[in-house]
Structures are given as structure tokens and as C-alpha cells.
Amino acid sequence: MRATLLERQGEPLKTRTLPDPTPGPGQLRLTIGACGVCRTDLHLRDHEIEATKLPIVLGHQIVARTEDGQRVGVPWLGWTDGTCRYCRTNRENLCINARFTGRDINGGYAELTVADERYCLPLPDELADEEAAPLLCGGLIGYRALRFTKDAARVGLYGFGSAAHMIAQVAIYQGREVFAFTRPNDDRTQKFATRLGAKWAGGSGEKPPEQLDAAIIFASAGELVPEALAALAPGGAVVCAGIHMTDIPSFPYELLYGERSVVSVANLTRRDGEEFIALAPKVPVRTTVSTYPLEQAEQALSDLRAGRFEGSAVIVP
Ligand SMILES: [Zn+2]
Ligand SMILES: [Zn+2]
Numbered sequence: 001m002r003a004t005l006l007e008r009q010g011e012p013l014k015t016r017t018l019p020d021p022t023p024g025p026g027q028l029r030l031t032i033g034a035c036g037v038c039r040t041d042l043h044l045r046d047h048e049i050e051a052t053k054l055p056i057v058l059g060h061q062i063v064a065r066t067e068d069g070q071r072v073g074v075p076w077l078g079w080t081d082g083t084c085r086y087c088r089t090n091r092e093n094l095c096i097n098a099r100f101t102g103r104d105i106n107g108g109y110a111e112l113t114v115a116d117e118r119y120c121l122p123l124p125d126e127l128a129d130e131e132a133a134p135l136l137c138g139g140l141i142g143y144r145a146l147r148f149t150k151d152a153a154r155v156g157l158y159g160f161g162s163a164a165h166m167i168a169q170v171a172i173y174q175g176r177e178v179f180a181f182t183r184p185n186d187d188r189t190q191k192f193a194t195r196l197g198a199k200w201a202g203g204s205g206e207k208p209p210e211q212l213d214a215a216i217i218f219a220s221a222g223e224l225v226p227e228a229l230a231a232l233a234p235g236g237a238v239v240c241a242g243i244h245m246t247d248i249p250s251f252p253y254e255l256l257y258g259e260r261s262v263v264s265v266a267n268l269t270r271r272d273g274e275e276f277i278a279l280a281p282k283v284p285v286r287t288t289v290s291t292y293p294l295e296q297a298e299q300a301l302s303d304l305r306a307g308r309f310e311g312s313a314v315i316v317p
Contacts, residue, residue, distance in 0.1 A: 004315075022114070028117050040244075074101055110317060129316075145265045164216075165287070207231065232260050
């Protein structure tokens with residue numbers, strides 16, 4: 001099979017021919033139709049987070065078909081022990097022995113893969129492969145982050161990329177108001193957010209017209225945390241949804257006082273996946289995608305780094 005590999009962190013991905021993977025006990029052999037590109041892939045590529053296995057096939061938003069023709073999604077959570085104190089208390093997202101797709105287990109920037117059947121999500125037929133792929137991380141980790149905002153009526157989204165463009169649609173469907181924050185002067189993304197129904201869109205650093213009840217930070221810039229706190233009404237929460245963030249600068253206590261909180265979201269549970277995949281067609285969540293062939297996965301990552309596309313990038317092998 002052809003696969004695009006991260007051989008060394010900090011260096012471009014390379015497309016190679018590898019032996020076809022063979023499924024172990026409980027694993028499905030999958031033919032990949034599309035694989036979404038996530039900012040985590042870029043953090044691994046750029047060595048902002050440590051790789052646990054090299055070389056590795058990146059990609060954890062896999063839409064694939066089983067040998068009997070069933071369409072499934074393979075998300076970031078690839079395996080858990082089922083026995084640790086987190087698994088035993090419905091928090092398998094924090095499993096101390098968890099293995100993640102595209103980090104610990106070869107992922108979806110390839111023609112074929114194998115995956116533990118228990119962690120694959122059946123996918124509805126509404127969306128094409130490339131439209132469904134971004135739901136599998138940006139969508140469902142974004143959904144987990146949105147749940148952490150509880151019943152917040154006015155939600156700020158910092159970093160209006162793959163996850164935010166889907167979660168804005170879900171928030172609006174739930175009757176909330178969305179305030180979108182982009183890089184300063186990024187008029188194109190601000191227009192994109194308004195087109196998707198955001199009540200207001202502006203650059204990070206701008207004050208929204210109303211105080212927010214919650215903010216979700218999808219961008220990896222730590223300085224957004226005090227900024228988002230400053231935009232919150234008392235009792236509001238800042239939810240950090242990424243796996244990596246630059247250092248958070250110090251800030252005056254009064255930004256946190258008033259029962260404001262800062263919390264992070266890590267990974268997903270299978271329940272998050274099942275709930276979000278069932279909800280997405282009801283909204284319905286429409287994804288805006290730019291597709292890239294396998295050989296251009298490195299280009300997809302550099303376009304993500306530079307903010308060159310709206311919505312999500314998807315690799316189609
Ligand atoms: Zn991801
Ligand atoms: Zn566990």
C-alpha cells in the first residue's frame with residue numbers, strides 16, 4: 001500500500017510503499033476513503049508535541065470501509081485498557097494506557113489501515129467520505145468542548161478553523177449565539193464565520209459587542225486565555241480544546257474572579273463519538289473541505305499552518 005509517513009519530527013512527510021497491514025485479533029482491515037487533517041498532526045510534524053512512535057502514519061479522522069462493505073469512522077481514541085480508574089469511571093478519554101490513532105497506532109494518511117473494531121464508529125450515509133472525515137476529530141472533540149460550556153447562551157470560538165466551523169453550526173442549532181474570533185484582519189475567515197451564522201466575527205484582541213458566557217479556544221496561542229477571560233461574564237468558562245498551547249501569560253486575578261473558570265478538554269470517549277455522529281445529520285453539520293492526494297499531505301499541513309483554506313483539509317488516497 002501507499003502511505004505517507006512522518007519519519008522524523010520537524011521534517012517533511014514522505015510517501016512510501018509499505019506492506020499491506022494485517023489485522024490482529026479484534027481488528028478490522030480497512031480500505032481508506034478519506035482522512036481528515038487535524039492540528040494535532042501538524043503539532044506532531046512540527047515537533048510541538050512528542051511522537052511516541054517513528055516512523056508513524058499520521059491521521060486520526062479516517063473514513064473507511066470494512067471487508068464486508070460497511071462504512072466506519074476511526075477516531076483519535078484507538079484503544080484503552082478498560083481497567084484503570086478512569087476507564088472504570090466513564091472517563092476512558094483519560095485512560096492512563098490509552099493508544100491514539102495516528103500517534104501510537106498507524107493512522108489514515110494511507111490506502112489501508114487496521115483498527116480495533118470496538119473503537120470504530122458506524123457512519124450514516126448522508127455525507128460523502130471527504131465531508132464526513134472532519135467530523136471525526138474537529139467535530140467530536142469540538143462537541144465535547146461545547147458540552148463543557150454547559151448551557152452558555154453566548155459562546156465565543158477562538159480560532160475559526162476545522163473544529164469551529166462545525167461546532168458553530170451545532171451551537172446555533174442548539175439556540176446559542178456564536179461570536180467568532182479569527183487572526184487579526186482575517187476578513188475572509190470572518191466572512192466565512194458570518195455566513196455560517198455567527199452573530200459577530202472579529203479579530204482576536206477585539207472586544208465582542210456583548211459579554212460571553214463561555215469561550216472555546218481551538219487555536220494554540222496561550223495569550224488567548226487571558227483575552228477570552230476578559231470577554232467573559234461572571235460565572236463563564238474558558239474551554240481549551242487543543243492538545244498543545246504555547247505558554248499562558250500571567251494575568252490579573254480579577255480576570256478569573258467572579259467564578260470564571262479555565263478548563264481543558266482531552267481526547268474523546270466513544271460516547272462522545274456516538275452522540276455527535278447521531279447529532280450531526282440533524283443539524284445538519286455541513287463541512288467545507290479542501291482535498292489533497294496522499295502525495296500532497298505535506299502541502300496540506302503547510303496550508304493549515306499558514307491558514308490558507310477555510311474549514312477542513314482532507315487527504316483522499
Ligand atoms: Zn485531532
Ligand atoms: Zn484505562
